[in-house]
Amino acid sequence: PEPDLGDLKGMDDAYKKLVSALASGKHALLLGAPGVGKTELAESTCKLIRQPYDIVTATSDWTSVHTMGGYMPIPQAGSVGEPLDFVPGVFTEAMASNKWLVVDEMNRADIDKAFGEMFTLLGGKRKSVTLPYRKRQEDGTYRRVALGQPNTENPDDHLYRLDPSWRLIGTMNTFDKASLFQMSYAFSRRVAVIEIGVPDEGVFVEILKTGLASMIQDDGATSELHDAVLDLLSRLFASSSASGLGKIGLRVGPAIPLDIIKFVGQMRRFETDPTKLILTGLELYLYPQFEGRHEETGEIASAIAEALQLAELPTESM
Numbered sequence: 001p002e003p004d005l006g007d008l009k010g011m012d013d014a015y016k017k018l019v020s021a022l023a024s025g026k027h028a029l030l031l032g033a034p035g036v037g038k039t040e041l042a043e044s045t046c047k048l049i050r051q052p053y054d055i056v057t058a059t060s061d062w063t064s065v066h067t068m069g070g071y072m073p074i075p076q077a078g079s080v081g082e083p084l085d086f087v088p089g090v091f092t093e094a095m096a097s098n099k100w101l102v103v104d105e106m107n108r109a110d111i112d113k114a115f116g117e118m119f120t121l122l123g124g125k126r127k128s129v130t131l132p133y134r135k136r137q138e139d140g141t142y143r144r145v146a147l148g149q150p151n152t153e154n155p156d157d158h159l160y161r162l163d164p165s166w167r168l169i170g171t172m173n174t175f176d177k178a179s180l181f182q183m184s185y186a187f188s189r190r191v192a193v194i195e196i197g198v199p200d201e202g203v204f205v206e207i208l209k210t211g212l213a214s215m216i217q218d219d220g221a222t223s224e225l226h227d228a229v230l231d232l233l234s235r236l237f238a239s240s241s242a243s244g245l246g247k248i249g250l251r252v253g254p255a256i257p258l259d260i261i262k263f264v265g266q267m268r269r270f271e272t273d274p275t276k277l278i279l280t281g282l283e284l285y286l287y288p289q290f291e292g293r294h295e296e297t298g299e300i301a302s303a304i305a306e307a308l309q310l311a312e313l314p315t316e317s318m
Contacts, residue, residue, distance in 0.1 A: 008037050008044060009207055010199040018045055018169075021192035027122055027168040029106065029188075032196035034289045035253030038171040041196065042102045045169075053100040056090050058109035064116030067091045068131060069145070086133040086145050088160060091118055091168075095147065096160045106170035111187050121148055121162055122190040130157065175252070175289055198251040204238035205230075207254045208261070215265040228274035229264060233257045236278075236307040244307035248299050252289060259285045275308055279317055 008015075014030075018041065021028050030038040039055070046053040064070075069089040073082035094101040115122075117129040128148030135145050135158035146157035170191070199207065212226050236244035237257045245251045260281030264274075271277050282304065290300060297318075305313045 008040055010203040011037060011041055011196075014041060014194060014196050015045060017192075017194050018042075019049070021194065022167050022169075026192040027170075027190060029170045029172060029191045029193050030196050031172050031174060031193055033198060033250075033252050034173055034175050035255030036196045036198055037253060037255065038173075038196050039102065039104050042169045042171060046100055046102070051100050052098070053102055054090070054094050055102040055104060057104045058106050058114070060108055060110065062109040062114035064114060064118075065089060067114050067118060068116050068147070069133065071133060074136075083136070086131075086135040086158075091115075092147060092160050095121075095162045095166055098163045098166060100167045100169065103168065103170045105173060107172045115187070117147065119186060119190065122168065122187075128159075128162075130154070134158075175250075175293075198240075198253055201238045201240050204254060205234050208233055208238065208257060211258045211261040215261055225264075225268060225272075225274060229261065229278065232274060232278050232308055233260070236282075236304065244303055245300075247306075248296075248303045250290075250296075250300065250303075252286070256285050256289070275310070278308065279314070283317060 018028055018030070022045075030042060032038050043053070043055065067089045069087055069092045071084040072087040074085040074087070075082050088096065091101060117131060120127055120129045128146055128150075131145040131147065133145045134142035136142055137158070143156055143158040144154070145160070146154065147160045148162045150159060150161070168191075198204070208230055212230055215229075216223070216226055237252065237254075238244075238246075240246045240251070260278065263281045263284065264277045267277055267280060271280070290296070293300070301313050301318060305311065
């Protein structure tokens with residue numbers, strides 16, 4: 001369908017690329033800065049095409065046991081023992097139920113270690129793999145575990161079927177240097193890598209205005225506070241190169257300033273100075289995004305101070 005992405009303004013082009021890549025038979029990886037709407041786009045796309053999906057968040061602890069499956073103790077009725085049996089992982093479960101899988105923050109996992117035999121299945125065509133496990137059947141016998149398409153040579157395998165229409169959509173945060181694993185060529189060859197850019201200045205300002213309108217309506221903020229917050233946030237987040245984060249090439253998506261707007265709507269009961277309100281919001285929502293960029297602290301602080309029309313950031317903020 002034509003995109004009706006609601007609050008995801010400026011995402012029509014990315015949506016069309018994503019839908020086309022998925023329809024052409026490829027899995028997809030959405031790449032972008034924090035807060036640009038990567039996960040929201042993945043979920044909205046599944047909903048628009050009426051495709052059931054599951055969403056999981058990758059972690060550095062992931063192994064092929066988490067993703068593909070492995071042996072776990074399973075209680076048996078009428079027995080005090082818990083014999084080992086194969087339990088499918090998140091990928092295998094999603095494939096077996098034909099639910100597409102959205103993997104959020106994929107770069108938090110070591111992809112080469114965690115995906116295991118998944119690399120073969122992501123390669124497309126009618127492929128299948130056999131895992132080094134056996135699955136207990138109802139009659140008490142065990143069969144080898146296979147994933148993918150039926151193999152006539154091994155009809156007795158316990159098969160977790162992979163429908164050719166099944167897709168994986170991953171998201172990757174380009175800022176997250178502190179816990180970033182590298183994406184191998186083997187993986188990148190199996191997905192369409194789609195860059196999700198920060199909205200241009202005009203669209204970004206419109207998104208901020210929408211968020212601020214809700215703040216006035218829901219939280220009773222004054223028009224003076226509205227105008228001051230809009231001015232400060234626009235200079236800091238919306239400008240592509242003249243001021244703020246755009247000036248140093250570290251723009252983030254609208255989700256972060258929208259969180260700050262919601263915070264300001266509540267915090268204004270305790271503080272009335274717009275600059276102090278914004279600065280507190282930045283400490284809560286923006287600063288953590290720069291973890292791992294300590295060598296750029298001075299440059300970032302100068303850009304923020306300039307956008308807020310301060311000589312320098314307060315000591316406690318630094």
